[in-house]
Amino acid sequence: MSEKDIMKLVRPMVQDIAPYRSARDEFEDFQAQKVFLDANENPYKSIANRYPDPLQRELKRALAKVKGVNADQILLGNGSDEVLDLIFRTFCEPGKDEVILLPPTYGMYAVLAQLNNVKTTAIPLDENFELDTKAILDAVNDNTKVIFVCSPNNPSANAIPMEQIQILLDQFSGLVVVDEAYIDFSSKGSALPLLNDYPKLIISQTFSKAYGLAGIRLGIGFANPLIINFFNKIKPPYNVNSLTQKAALDVLQDHSYVSRQIEELIVQREMMKKQLITFGFVKKVFPSDANFLLVKVDDAAKRYEQFLTQGVVVRNRSSLMNCENTLRITVGTPEENITFITACKTIDQ
Numbered sequence: 001m002s003e004k005d006i007m008k009l010v011r012p013m014v015q016d017i018a019p020y021r022s023a024r025d026e027f028e029d030f031q032a033q034k035v036f037l038d039a040n041e042n043p044y045k046s047i048a049n050r051y052p053d054p055l056q057r058e059l060k061r062a063l064a065k066v067k068g069v070n071a072d073q074i075l076l077g078n079g080s081d082e083v084l085d086l087i088f089r090t091f092c093e094p095g096k097d098e099v100i101l102l103p104p105t106y107g108m109y110a111v112l113a114q115l116n117n118v119k120t121t122a123i124p125l126d127e128n129f130e131l132d133t134k135a136i137l138d139a140v141n142d143n144t145k146v147i148f149v150c151s152p153n154n155p156s157a158n159a160i161p162m163e164q165i166q167i168l169l170d171q172f173s174g175l176v177v178v179d180e181a182y183i184d185f186s187s188k189g190s191a192l193p194l195l196n197d198y199p200k201l202i203i204s205q206t207f208s209k210a211y212g213l214a215g216i217r218l219g220i221g222f223a224n225p226l227i228i229n230f231f232n233k234i235k236p237p238y239n240v241n242s243l244t245q246k247a248a249l250d251v252l253q254d255h256s257y258v259s260r261q262i263e264e265l266i267v268q269r270e271m272m273k274k275q276l277i278t279f280g281f282v283k284k285v286f287p288s289d290a291n292f293l294l295v296k297v298d299d300a301a302k303r304y305e306q307f308l309t310q311g312v313v314v315r316n317r318s319s320l321m322n323c324e325n326t327l328r329i330t331v332g333t334p335e336e337n338i339t340f341i342t343a344c345k346t347i348d349q
């Protein structure tokens with residue numbers, strides 16, 4: 001796998017495009033003590049009167065340390081959604097290239113594929129939500145550019161074994177994207193240590209789940225620096241605003257409380273699981289490596305409404321493949337989880 005192989009996967013338009021150069025690209029050191037008259041900003045100080053760093057250098061340096069990667073292996077986006085969209089727009093020629101999805105899984109892959117006019121082939125996970133590497137590899141054709149693997153998977157909550165991800169990386173000549181939005185809750189490791197060995201591996205993570213910052217919209221892409229360069233070339237120049245960069249830097253500076261919250265949420269998850277299986281309306285609780293549980297019940301539509309009456313909002317996932325009569329339940333605070341279990345007792349007649 002060489003740089004030339006990566007180049008071959010990139011859309012010709014993206015290879016040729018000349019990036020927009022913003023004022024902050026021409027003069028990069030905006031921390032310098034200079035008089036900045038180059039970007040038509042309002043000079044009077046406010047929380048955000050200056051344009052943000054388009055490449056988020058300070059934040060990437062901090063994140064690289066925490067994640068054990070190099071800063072040039074990181075892309076930051078306006079949520080994972082932007083990171084995933086950039087993958088489509090960099091690699092998938094509309095009306096020609098294709099991707100493989102493994103349902104039931106996160107809905108944004110299919111939405112983004114459709115938005116980008118990219119054909120999807122679905123290779124369903126089995127009834128235990130495990131993936132079939134042979135069926136996936138058999139479905140690959142000359143136009144298949146990307147396989148999307150979500151691990152831990154939303155909505156099924158299980159992590160995909162690393163050996164299976166490695167089989168896909170070894171035997172598929174295109175890109176393997178591993179969406180690790182829930183990786184901090186997983187007992188199985190991240191795919192990050194594979195990054196240096198597999199230049200066609202892209203990993204996405206997010207500040208929305210474990211880091212407790214869904215509102216700042218910050219997604220992370222980890223990939224070979226060559227791929228990151230293409231992302232940087234086509235992304236909107238100021239895609240991550242300065243308030244978001246600041247909030248993320250703050251949490252990275254001291255994320256011990258995040259680690260404590262993760263531990264607590266995992267304890268609560270196991271407690272909820274134990275209680276749930278004691279109720280008559282619960283048929284099965286699937287194994288979870290995430291901060292939520294997928295629960296098979298007798299009648300999901302009915303139970304959803306009953307929970308609502310008890311003031312608890314869960315997600316009915318019954319419309320997804322192999323998910324008939326399932327509810328997806330997020331682990332809340334201990335108090336919220338007691339409310340939830342009390343609601344279970346009330347409706348379990």
Ligand SMILES: *Cc1c(COP(=O)(O)O)cnc(C)c1O
Nearest residue numbers: 079080081106154181206208219
């Ligand atoms: C929640 C979630 C995300 C996070 O998306 P953001 O745009 O970063 O908030 C990504 N992938 C999966 C599978 C998710 O469930």
